[in-house]
Amino acid sequence: MQRRIYLDNNATTMVDPKVKALMDPYFCDHYGNPNSLHKFGTEIHPAIADAFDKLYEGINARNEDDIIVTSCATESNNWVLKGVYFDEIYTGKKNHIVTTEVEHPAVGATCKFLETLGVEVTYLPISQNGIISAEQVREAITPKTALVSIMWANNETGLIFPIEEIGAICKEKGVLFHTDAVQAIGKIPVDVVRANVDFLSFSAHKFHGPKGIGALYIRSGVPLTPLLHGGEHMRGRRSGTLNVPYIIGMGEAMKLACDFLDYEKEVIGRLRNKLEDALLEMDDVFVIGDRLHRVPNTTLISVRGIEGEAMLWDLNKAGIAASTGSACASEDLEANPVMVAIGADKELAHTAIRLSLSRFNTEEEIDYTIEVFKKAIQRLRNISSSYGA
């Protein structure tokens, strides 16, 4: 049987077997609707309360704050942007949003949509070190700014944005602050109080929870028009029957993610560095972003002369799952927007390969990956018209 090595954990992660075990009884044994008055419903309450405790603890939310369960971070991001539109912009109070050029499409595409409704959006460019500065945010804020929405860590490069400083500026200026923390949770400590965030989005499947469930943190007292109307679930903030097993799974996944933070930093960080170092030994191989400012599991590697999808093809043949930053494997062929924004060598924009590790990867897998990678570089550079020609 062929080996299967999963190094695409920024796309999604394996559900931790402990998470799955905790979810299992809530499909067939304890399947009541928690909003029901009878015992089938009420007997579930303690498990849901326990899951919420883990979520609140995981991001250091206060009891008076809200963490509303959503279907994913995309929904959470849409909710914040569209909710703020209805609360602050549609009413004519304000008309401006500040974000970055490298947000996930869940933020970027939603901003583009809001622009069609007359909203002014400032897309901050990242610097050559791959991030934005808090001062850029300060300069972009105007009296008409309703919201600042900036990711905590970038999905392609793993680079960490200065969220605490940005949060402090937004607080000082009286502007709402949202962060998409989907790539930060489980990789670095996330503390909503220290960071002064008003809204924070995350998805369970990025930290070994199930797919199709996420959450939105809303600081106490901050209004937000619901995205989904229709019932009294979550006190009317987000209608829709609670996804009980998944909420329980997300809670446990959050707890485990926090428990493994040190492991992530020490062990996964070391494996990532080992992989990077080995590949950097080869000619014309580059890593995007300073290692010290990245989440420990991510590396975005460019191999001159090899188009990203071609490299993915060879890795896949050897059983290794990675991702291309060049988007060539998807339906559009635009160059990696992060690499373009960084202003990196334009020739390299289509050569990026993202490798993202998890706590389930082993040293032996990394050794094998290095070996496969080196062979693939050799083979594909031999085909390449742009390398060594």
Place this chain on the structure above:
Amino acid sequence: MAKNDLIGGALWDAYSNKVSQRMDNPTHLGVLTEDDAKVKDAKLVVADYGAEACGDAVRLYWLVDKNDVIIDAKFKSFGCGTAIASSDMMAELCLGKKVQDAVKITNLDVEHALRDDPDTPAVPGQKMHCSVMAYDVIKKAAGIYLGKNEEDFENEIIVCECARVSLSTIREVIKLNDLKTVEEITNYTKAGAFCKSCIKPGGHEERKYYLVDILRDVRAEMEAEKLKENIQKSASGELPFKEMTMVQKVKAVDKTIDDTVRPMLMMDGGNMEIIDIKDTSDGYIDIYIRYMGACNGCASASTGTLFAIENVLQENLDKNIRVLPI
């Protein structure tokens, strides 16, 4: 959009076995040199197309003998699996052909040659552009050999490069079949069915011509032509009331009323005006009128007078006219 489109991914599953095999083991990969040319008493042609910065690049090598026949062909490629496989097939298709014939190889020929069976595309739609690049490099090579520009080999303006559909074909199909949507153009011509870059701006490649613009312009031309024809028919009295423009309808109704009805009403101190004309979904033409002067409040305004007005309009203009006083 359809059920199968709702699930993403599986791009590689849509590659034919031939594409996969040639990606893994390209048979015509390599370089040809002046020394190779000397040995075979041939001319070396080296052509580049695309660039690494654009995401795809290919270099084609030919050895061409004194009779213009391509006796050897090799390639190098910076690109994805389909770019490598189609470059490999492109090189193979060139072999043994005269340069003047090789230039007739299109991307569709390359794609068809990569199929495992004649009815199943070798690559998914969004990857068709990779075979286009292979086609473009042939033109480049032929241009170098024959001392011509690439454009000299293209008589038509090509809008959809994946399906090789020209501007004139698209314009003609829209006009002949009264097409109203881009989807209809795609169904009739396959233009826009593959990588979709030619549909509208914002695709993965910028284009000079987009289907949305062509459709808009041709429809505008068709409307203008129709209006012109309409005016001519109207002037010669050949235009049926139903086909008139709204302005023409109002004028025609007014003229009929002026000629036959209004004098009669005015004799009794009354009058009327047309408020609106509407084509109904069930095939009638409803004409809304308002009575004026003595007609206002007259007992026969909703019976005899109304029927008389309706009859006159039905006989003179269209039997489906209904008159509705408001």
